[in-house]
Amino acid sequence: MVAAARSRPTDTAWRLRLARREASGLPEIWALLDRLTDPEIPAVSLWDLGILRDLAWRDGRLIVTITPTYCGCPAMSEIEADIRATLEQAGYGPVEIETELKPAWSTDELSPEAREALRGYGIAPPCIGSALTEKPQCPRCGSGQTHPLAEFGSTACKALWQCDECHEAFDYFKPI
Numbered sequence: 672m673v674a675a676a677r678s679r680p681t682d683t684a685w686r687l688r689l690a691r692r693e694a695s696g697l698p699e700i701w702a703l704l705d706r707l708t709d710p711e712i713p714a715v716s717l718w719d720l721g722i723l724r725d726l727a728w729r730d731g732r733l734i735v736t737i738t739p740t741y742c743g744c745p746a747m748s749e750i751e752a753d754i755r756a757t758l759e760q761a762g763y764g765p766v767e768i769e770t771e772l773k774p775a776w777s778t779d780e781l782s783p784e785a786r787e788a789l790r791g792y793g794i795a796p797p798c799i800g801s802a803l804t805e806k807p808q809c810p811r812c813g814s815g816q817t818h819p820l821a822e823f824g825s826t827a828c829k830a831l832w833q834c835d836e837c838h839e840a841f842d843y844f845k846p847i
Contacts, residue, residue, distance in 0.1 A: 684779035684780045685781070688780060691724070692718075697728075700763060704718065704735075704754065704758075705718055709750070712794065716784075717754075719784045720781065720785055721780025722738060724737060734769060736769050736771050737754070738771050740776050741827055744828070778796075778797040778845075791810075794842045794843070794844055795807035795808060795817075795841055796810075805846075809841060812834060812836055814834050816834065816836050817832050818832065818833055828845055830845055831843075
């Protein structure tokens, strides 16, 4: 049970995003965007990952606020194009996409569903409230006996680790 407690997220950032979503009064638009997934991790929606922050109507325009997980994330232009295409095909527009860098994205933004989806996809979700030195659990066998192989994994937001039990290498979504 120690491992389960270690991976339990603090939900302040998640609750704030959820409250903002519910207060927007735009459930049909959120439902459309819930189908969009991260191009690099297609098992996780943009909402659950925490990239999709807010929706609002302003001066007759639909404003979509997004935040990159990392500055320079190469998937952001594709994410913007997916959002715009989805909304315009559904008849919402004009659409304006704003990138919000402050407050910076944090792994605390991940929904509980995102954490499970990452694990199911073979990526260890970030340890909460810890430094990069905390050992993640292997997403394949659940062992906490793991060690780092490389500072970067398949993308800059992930590190490459290996399980000492099942010997499989896996990506670990870095906590920030």
